[in-house]
Amino acid sequence: MSPATSIRRKVALALFGVTGLALAAVAAALWIFEYRTADLRARATLESLAETMAPGLIASLDFDTPAVATETLQRLESGGIVIAATVFRASADNAAPQPFATYQRPGMQPVFSPQPGAAGFIRRADRALLKHFLRVEGVPIAVLQLEADVGPFRRSLRESLVILGIVIVLVGAASLWLTRLLHRALTRPLLQLADTVTHVHTRGDYSARAAIGSRDEVGRLAEGFNLMLAGIEQRDRQLAEQTAFQQAVLENAGVSIISASTAGIIRTFNAASERMLGYTREEVVGRCTPEVFFDRDEMVRRAHDLSARLGRAIAPDLKLVTALAAQNPGGFEWVYRRKDGAQIPIFLTLSALHTADGKYLGHCGIATDLTERKAAETAVRASEERMRRSFEASPIALALSDQAGAVLYLNRKFTEWFGYTIADIPNVDIWYTLAYPDPAIRQRNTQIWNNRIAEASARGSAMEPTEAEVTCRGGRRRLIEFHCQQFEGLSLVAFTDITERKAAEDALRASEEQFKLLTEHAPDAIVLFDLDLGVLVSANSAAEQLFGRSRAELLHCSILDLSPPQQPDGRASADKARERLATTAAGATQPFEWHYQRPDGRIVIGETRLLRFPHPNRTLIRGSVTDITERKAAEEAVRASEERFRIVAEQTGQMIFDQDLLKGTRVWAGATATIIGFSNEELGRTPPGWWTARVHPDDLESFRARSEQLRHHCGTQRFGYHFRRRDGQWIYLAENVTAVSANTSQPIRLLGTIADETARRAAEEAVRAGTEQLRLTVEQSGQLFFTHDLERQQVRWAGAAEAITGYSVDFLNHTHFGWWDEVVHPDDRAAAGETFLRIGREGGQARMSYRLHHRDGRWVHLLANITAVAGAEGRPGQIFGSIADITAEAEAAEAIRQLNTELEQRVRDRTAELAKRVAEVEHLNADLRTSQDDLAHAAARLQEANSNLLAANQELESFSYSVSHDLRAPLRNIAGFVELLRKRTTGHLDPEADRYFGIVGTEAVRMASLIDDLLTFSRIGRAELHFAPVQLAALVAEVQSELQSDLTGRQIEWRIQPLPPVLGDRTLLRQVVANLLANAVKFTRKRPLAVIEIGAETAPAGAELAVFYVRDNGAGFDPRYAAKLFGVFQRLHNPRDFEGTGIGLANVKRIVDRHGGRVWAEGVPDQGATFHFALRPATP
């Protein structure tokens, strides 16, 4: 059991252990006992059985009646235990004893064999054997062996064991339960106590209490513990309170409290210390000594002093401080040094700290900051010094005396003025004597003085100033004003020499009188305004008149009383007045207009001049007001009239100037700006010669001449000139100037108007030009114009009179009225005249044509357009007309008329002819239509034939295709089987039969070949052509490579020339090339070196087709049969020499024909052949 095992476990172990052990011991003992006694019991039982049977058995033995013995033994059966019993006669040799009688329980097998030897008991497992000597008289005569089944015994043993086990378990459980009870009763309280202790210890929580579970020892222990805790808690609380209290005291102290240990280490450092010294608590507590904040210099100095005083050396360290403390128990002045180095004068009280039993703990220093006090002291000293100096420097005499009348202090000025020093006047009485020689005056003054003093004391304020004439040393008199201030039992008297002031005041008064006199009779209103009082303090009679108030009334008025609420500019009078006064007080002197209001409401406009009036103790403003109301009115009138004038001048649209010849100034008015671009004001500022400079050079001479004239002679001049406007534009000005004089002939003034006549001149010019143009137009028109004035019966003529009539315009204009009618053709006169009159009556327009007798005698045709022009009252007043000569036109018209007639005739003729032609054309058309119909029919028939042909072709081709296709299969089979046959029969049949088979096979192959060619041929016809540029060279190369297999062993020289591209179907053209080349190869077979050449022939210019050739040096052919060459199945060679179906070239021809080309051949037998073919070239 280790120390850490809990009590519970210990208890449990103890309980359980003990009970367990006990039980186990008991059980063991019991069991062993049982075990042992089992045998004994068994033996005993058997023994008793044996004993019981012994007599009987012995008897049987004696009588040698085994059957009886056996019967005896039989009785064992009822016992139930014995399994086998045997009686042996005791034999001397003990060897193989013979059983005398036996018993055996039925169904059981004995285990033991007869046992020799001594009597005894043997047990083996569940069987026991008792060997019992049957004795007669102590002599064993037989042995009885009883074998018994001790099983039951043993079983009971085992059972008891089991029961024991159960009991142990029960006891164990009971003990566990007991353990728990014990735990609850005993260990738990203890544990709780332990927990509480731990809690209190770790948390410091003295308020915790142990639970008291029972009233036993543990409970008592817990109670005691709780009491103890309560005590501790209370103590702790008290301690905490006390500490807090002390802490608060320390922290809130206004003085620095620092404590240090015996070793000098700082222990406490309160908040005030922190503030005073600049160190934080953490920086110093436990880390420094107070020397940290002692001022080194101070220490040295004090040490020195103290050393001197005490007569022994004192080191400048903590010891110094303690020594000083000892010297000055109430405290001493000292110097601390802040963290930042600043010095703080302090008052330090040092006390030693002891515990209750006198143990020395350290020192505590309380320091009060003396900085302020020191500063105050210094300030006081300084101020005292200042006061003293100012006293001395004062421009007035000062004297200080106490209540007893002793004079304490006289300043320099006093001595200066009065000639007395403090030595002369030790007390005030002597002063009185000296100052007022006259006793009566002295008495009076003294009395007054004392009264005043008393009053002042009673009131608690300063004494009223008194005046008195003082006699100075040497007799001089001064008029003095006395001021007295009492404080702290002292009297401070200030003397002011008012002699001069008085004189000044008198002078002032005199001047004021003079001033009053002056102002009184001034024509302007003059007032004095007291700025502080805010009212007038003086006014003259002119003011009375202006303001409409009496002097008495005026003296109570402020500015506002005399002014309307608002000034003309809309601002309040109050504000403006305030401003004015302020500026004047500041020194402004500008006059200004002000509106005043009389009591009757009338507004008076006053020109006001304000001036700061010098006065010693009052702020006075002198104001003089001139009534300018009338003047203003007059000015206004003038201004209004000027304005009117300006407007009028402006509206004239002209410029008006007034030139003063003497002064040389010009004043301008009017629409100057509009005309010349400069304003009147600007012109007014222009220098002399400015105007002339802007006059056009061409007009300058006349301008100058005129101007000169005006200077010397009165009168009016009118002239015009060109002038350059502001914007540089030239305008025409017409100047109308009048020179006036005063009373001499010399003009002193020029008054003029200038008008812009540019427009007018321009207009005039335009009119003139227009008129001229009109005249020219009229003349050029070639027409004659007249204006017939109906009222005045006048006619004015203009235009081409001469051309039309032969008479001039002048003549017409001056001839008599009605002349015109006389020259009109008599036949036309009436109509024309009537029209004219009608228009003249009714108005409107008309056109007349008539003949006129030209001057040169011929008749001219005239066309007149007349228009009535309305006159007065809306009736036609004039008739305006234009006349044109239409003779030519008339003649032309006639000519046209004639031509027209002619033309009509011609047209009629032509029309007749045309009708005839039309009829002819009609006929032709009919014929045409008929032939068209025929054509259509023919075309239809052709179409039909064509489609028939196509169909037939189609049929033929498909027929040949399917035939050849279908024919191939059987052919193939024939050939195949023939081959098989040949294989089979080789060597079996005679050579001739072989040869026949060979021929059959060959023929079959040949037929197949023919059919193939036929198929190809038919396909060529069926196949659609796809035309595209084809590179023949490529085809040649392809075919060449194909033929390679056939060329093994052949010597062929290929000469392939450049082949231009052609237009055609690649597949078909390939066949062409293949055929031709294959032929060339075939027919050159017999040549050791075959030469095959393919190339293009140079085409003649403009040729449509490109011609190619394939030439070989082969067998050639007879040119007589060239025509047959390209026939179907036509051959010009024996099959013996060259195989082939003869369809190759037919194919070539067919293909080339379909391409729109041509093919032909040349040959020389045994020398070679050349095949040409022509195809359309592909356009590059």
Place this chain on the structure above:
Amino acid sequence: MPQATRILLVDDDPAGAELTAAALHEIGLGENISIASDGEEALDFLFRRGRFADGPESPPAVILLDLKMPKVDGHEVLRQIRADPRLHRSRVVVLTSSDQEADITRSRELGSDAYLVKPTSIVELIDQLGRLSPQWQQPDPAGQS
């Protein structure tokens, strides 16, 4: 492989079929040839219908197929063959007299493995079949069906 390659020969021309069989014999594939004389028969054989219902289980290794046949033509047969996954391992060689581009293309589209134009001479046929046959006699190394 020890077993003879099973070949189905579809041709409506009996003599032609016999020739083809002889050619196959020449190249050592004449052991196991079945002949169908038109498309319908061919399909019955392949799909074990009609009188071929008790036919052999496994499909032929090679099918030589003519195109121009009555009843069901070669292309239709080809289409049906290729539609049946069971027959995917069978090689179909179109053996026809037609050399038309259209037929070749169509056969390719329908999935024939080779296209032979029946040559005129049997020697050539033997040659062509011989060139093809190594494929048939060896199993497809990739084991594709």
